[in-house]
Amino acid sequence: MKPLLECRNITVAYPIADGILRLYGEGVSLALEEGGFLSVVGGSGWGKSTLVNIVLGLEKPTRGMVQLDGQNMTEQSFVKRSARVKTAAVFQRPTALPQLTVLQNLHLALSMIGVPKRERDERIKESMTFFGLEKLSRSYPDSLSAGQKRRIDLARALAAKPRFLVLDEPTGDLDSSVTNLVMPLLRGLNKDHGMTILMTTALARHASTAKHQIHLRPPTFHTEEPIAR
């Protein structure tokens, strides 16, 4: 079966004082089949978020290749990748427009991907109910806690009904009660709806939610000339 996502020998080198910091050792490779659920596990500063950005097309690797649905997309932007495989992303740092309410943010996100108005309303209602955001619908993101902001991001991503969901430490700011809600939800989205999920985490117990796991290696420091990126 052809993988939905395939990364081959990805390496990233960051120039720093007196040398370079190299992520992923000799290179990280992964393959995620349609309907798969993969956890990328690693410590802080090991390149989990960088790998997410590379998969999404927000950063380019120093070396290596990213394929989506069998096509080399290493040089393509997030939007072009998403046009090939409908993708939603939840980043480690909450992302919401500060001048819009929670409800307006969700409406904007869905209207940008072209979801018709009536369907938008239904999806948003369903998603907000699931994450317990109904009472916060008219709140502005700045007035919410980190955990509530994270739930908005999750609600937005799920309302988009993507084929491929990418989550960077999705439980980072959540308390245990919400974490206990999110992990089974992700498992359900994958198992019942066939959504393909890539998730990063530093916690082994969260990683075990996924069908498969890969473990990143710690970065290495090299006192040599920086590699051109």
Add this chain to the structure above:
Amino acid sequence: MERPSWAPVVLSGALPRELSDLLAIAILALASLESVFARLQPFNQSGWFATLLVLVPLTCALAALSNSARTQREELALFAYGGVGWQIQLRYVVRGFVVAIIGLLPIWLRFIATENILSVNLVLLLVSATIGGLSYAAPALKRTRSLAFVEQYKG
């Protein structure tokens, strides 16, 4: 059938609502009122246009820069929602254009009252407002093209 559209990105941010935008409108409006009531002759066309070419872009760029922290969050969210660079730039060009148009309203009204709709002065005013919009978008263009921009997604 879902069809991505540029219109929500641009239109949802077209209206100025930040304090810095309102201050920019106030500055431009004061300058406009001053020129209208001082009855500067439209006047001395080249001098008047040169003044606008300095005042409008600088005021618009200052308004955008003084609100960088919030607009950066706006940009990060719009990219995460599936927005494209040019759409986000256009959003700011339109907002800056609206700031300039509202701020220069006294001059517009005077021209409309005293001249043909398609006079050279009105065209020059429109050019000034467009340059104001481009200046408003310039800080965001620089920011989103920086390699450090996507680092903001990381915790």
